[in-house]
Amino acid sequence: MTKEKEIIEHGLNTNRRHFLSKLSLGLGSVALGSLLIPDLFSGRSGSRFQDFQAGIPHFAPKAKRVIYLFQNGAPSQLESFDFKPKLREMWGEELPDSIRQGQRLTGMTSSQSSFPLVGSLYDFQQYGQARAWVSELFPYTAKIVDDLCIVKSMHTEAINHDPALTFFQTGAQQGNRPSMGAWLSYGLGSENSNLPAFTVLLSKGTGNGQGVYSKLWSNGFLESVHQGVQFSSGEDPVLYLSNQEGMSKELRRKMLDRLSELNHLSFERLGDPEIHSKIAQYEMAYRMQTAVPEATDLSKEPDMIFDLYGEDSRKPGTYAANCLLARKLSENGVRFVQLYHQGWDQHGNLPKEMKAQAKDTDQATAALVTDLKQRGLLDETLVIWGGEFGRTNYSQGKLTKENYGRDHHPRCFTIWMAGGGVKPGVVYGETDDFGYNIIKDPVHVHDFQATVLHQLGLDHEKLVYKHLGRRFRLTDVAGKVVSDLLV
CATH class of the missing domain: 1.20.5 (Single alpha-helices involved in coiled-coils or other helix-helix interfaces)
Incomplete structure (x- = not known):
């Protein structure tokens, strides 16, 4: 033998x-x-x-794709969309025990002897048909409020960045779960066979940046073909995609054909379905060699588009450039574009740092919504803006007339959505006068996830995957569609 x-x-x-x-x-x-x-x-x-039948929606979708503008680090709702004049009136006074009700604090403020209330240094005005309050830090967003569905009553259990961020992206605070983009890839597949269904873009501002990790765009226990593909700002948007020197396209094709034959033999012997995923990934990479350079080429964009997104959109790797790239990828059929922008973690020096962050992001964010709308793509593209939790109504550390910081606050915070079948020009939910607790229409993270899936034609209770004897889903065992947000 x-x-x-x-x-x-x-x-x-x-x-x-x-x-x-x-x-x-x-x-x-x-x-x-x-x-x-x-x-x-x-x-x-x-x-x-x-059993869920992958690639087939449960009902007619309102949206075909998602662009998720994740503001990593948690922007303060009290300096953006949740105006609380009472905090200005009570500046420096102690947070009443009746409001806090002994709720959990982070280790960064649990040792503080006092919790002085602090209102925003920035002015607010009302805009649009819903008379939405918007801070002066976001003048461009203020112009598009009639396209936005602003949710002021988001809440979560996670109180620290990593578990809160992971919870938003995967439906669980621990790792090794499929991310939202991976679930959509599994549930609906790709619109463009030459591009991945799920892509990731990273940028960083001038503020305190919390890290982002590949587990946030992981396929988890789903087949690896559903993992998010990170695009970089260098000459090669996808690393190791280009052929090496001396490797022609024809030679690459022959190599992949032989490799596919060997992989099929391995599958016949071992029966491991991940082998088929590897074959699919090799073939996708081959097709992406042509499709990615075309989809990421911004050189043909007219000056009026760069002017719309702002001067930074000409600089690869910036938030503005990534917003423009997100539009191009979505336009080319990428199902889920995930953009992470770091720098929103203002525990101190908030007025200065948040002003810089808003300046870096506001124009490009509004431009993306405007650009999609003028191209007739907003109705079928769901745009999401927001972070992992909110910020406290009291100051972390020393409070002065010109400077303060805010700690993590999971009890209430604000996100917004646009397009994709959500109601435009709406402000949903309400917090108390102190901006500490929700008093009307709470929306949990699982409710948000269920609603996003619903807009893409997926029932969150039926989008399941069997793993280790259990049927897993993005929303775990909770969540309900918030129908009041939908057209």
Whole structure:
């Protein structure tokens, strides 16, 4: 017997032993499952445990794709969209115990002996048909409020950046779960077979930047083909995509064909579905060699577009350039474009740092919505803006007339959405006069996730994936669609 045959025979024997050793356990599980859940194997339509059919929406979608402008670090709602004049009136006074109600604090302020209230140094005005309050820090966003659905009553359980950010992106505070973009890739596939369904863009402002990690765009336990593809600002938007020197396109094609044959042989021997994912990724990379340079080329954009997004849009890697690139990728059929902008974590020196962050992002954010609208793409593209939680109404550390900081506040914060079938010109939810607690129409992170999936034609309770004996979903075991936000 040759060495190769010995290896094959050993693999077969191992598989047989593994199968036989688990056979009784598997049959027992099937029997137990049929007793506990009578219609688990019935195949009847309408069963909540029926297998999800990937690539087929559950109902007609209102949106085809998502651009998520994640403001990493948590911008203060009290300096942006949730105007609280009472905080100005009570500047420096102690936060009443009746408002705080013993709620959890972070380790950064739990040792403070006092919690002096602080109102925004920046003025607010009302804009649009909903008379939405917008800070003077966001003059461009103020011009498009009639296109926005502003949600002032978001809340979460997570109180620190990493778990809160992970929770927003994956539906769980711990890692190793599929991100929202991966779920959409799994649920709907790609609109463009030459580009990935899920792409990621990173930028950083001048403020205190919280890190972002690849787990935020991970495929988790889904097939690896659903993982987000990070685009860089260098000459090669996707690393290692270009052929090496001396490797022609024809030679690359022959190499991939031979590699595919070997992978198919491996699948026949091992039955590992991840092998098919590898084959698909190699083929996608080959097609992306032509599609990505075309989709990311900004040189043909007219001056009026660069003027719309701002001068920074000519500088690769900036927030403005990434907003413009997000429009191009979405326009070319990328299902989910995730943009992370770091620098919103203002525990101190908030007035100065947040002003700089707003200046870096405000014009390009509004330009993206305007650009999509003028191209007839806003109705089918859901744009989302927001961070992982809010900021406290009291000052962290020393409070002066010109300077203060704000700690993390998960109890209430603001995000907004535009396009994609959400109601325009709406302000939803309300917080108390202190900007500390929600008093009307709370929206949990899982509710937000369920609503986003709904707009793309997916029922969040049916978008499931079996893993380790459990049916997982983005919204875990919670969440409801917030129908009041939808057209």
